[in-house]
Amino acid sequence: MTRARAPREAAAPVRSGGTSRRVTARTTALAYAFMLPFLVLLAVYHTWPVLFGTYLAFTEYNVISPPRFVGLANFQRLLHDDQFWSGVVNSLKYLMVVPVLQLASIGLAMLVNRPLPGIGFFRTAYYVPVVTSFAVVGLIWTWMYQQDGPVTFVLQHLGLMKEPHSLLNDPGKALYAVMFVTLWKGIGYYMVLYLAGLQGVPKDQEEAAEMDGATRLQVFWHVTLPALRPTVLVCSLLSTISAIKVFEEVYVMTSGGPVGSTYTALFFTYAKAFQDFQYGYAAAAGLVIAVISLIFGAINFRLTRGGRSDA
Structure with a gap:
């Protein structure tokens, strides 16, 4: 066989x-x-x-004549330009938006991450300001901040404002009024990013922590937040750079006023380039702003430990 x-x-x-x-x-x-x-x-x-x-940035240029190399003259001029440094200070003040925006976005993301009835509608509603043109948003909030606007009406009836006046015409409050608009418009964008990050948090680790007797705050601090660290890094970087380079809000709502109280560093660059036609000087200011953004970006990396969830 x-x-x-x-x-x-x-x-x-x-x-x-x-x-x-x-x-x-x-x-x-x-x-x-x-x-x-x-x-x-x-x-x-x-x-x-x-x-x-x-x-x-190292030239003198006004479009009409060719660029003329001047070395570090533009930067030396910036060192003694009080208007530029006033704009830098206002841009750094704008960084106060960053922690508030991140905390509010995380809280909102955790809220809409729950399987509640109609939660899809709320997710969409919170995101609508993000896709709305800032020209429209700025005009709406400018009207709301007017002397006879709804914001003034509410503040007066809450006892927070004695005499009705526009917040955008108050040098001590105009910058913070613009900051609030940035917060209102940006919270939906960062909420979506944090919502995506929450989808990747290991549910078994959260459940194990709860079974071991951890409170919700302890679970969030020791399990959820470390897993969200890469998202926190991305969001904090984006919001920090946006705050330092804030322009649209100021341009639409105040044009740097009143009395320069909302005059930011990037608005200074815009004014020098497109109003005074000093393109070399404006480029030097833009380079300084870029360096400042890199410094704060490095600080974000340091604070979030490079976005490593196991750090």
Whole structure:
């Protein structure tokens, strides 16, 4: 009795080193071909403006005549420009929005993360201000802050305002009124980011902590928050840079007034470039703002331990 032979497995084709390298090169070339449109747009609209703007920071340029190299003269001038440093101070004051915005967004994200009836409607409602043009938002809140607006009416009836007046015309309150609009408009955006982060928090760890007798606050502090640290880093970075570079709110609502109380660093750059046509000086101011943003970005990395959830 003969024994049937088992069918042989098909041998995998053996590629030579030259063939393998050609396949790898072809795959790499195909990948870069797909990325080429984006890389071109990135170079034209991001890399080139950054490089050219850095060059302009060391020149005197007014569009009419060619750039004239002046070295560090623009930066020396900035050191003695009280208006610029007043704008920097206002931009740094604007950083007060960041912790309030992050805490409110986390709390709101935890609230809408629950399976409550109609929760989808509330998620959408909180996000509507994010997709609304700031020109529209600014006009609405400018009307609400007017002397006969609803905000003034509420504050007066709560005893927080003696005489009715527009908050945007009060040098001591205008900046904080604009900050509140930034908070109101941005909370939905960061809520969505934190909501996505909460979806990745291990539920079994939270349940185990609760079974061990941990309170909700302890579970949040020792389990939920460490797992959210990468999201906290991203959100704090975005909100910090946005606060330092605040412009739209000021431009639409106050134009830097009253009496320069809302005049920010980026508004100073805009005014020097597009009102005074001092593009080299404006580029130098923009470079200083970029350095300040990098410093606060490094501080965010330090405080969040680089976004490592196991740190």
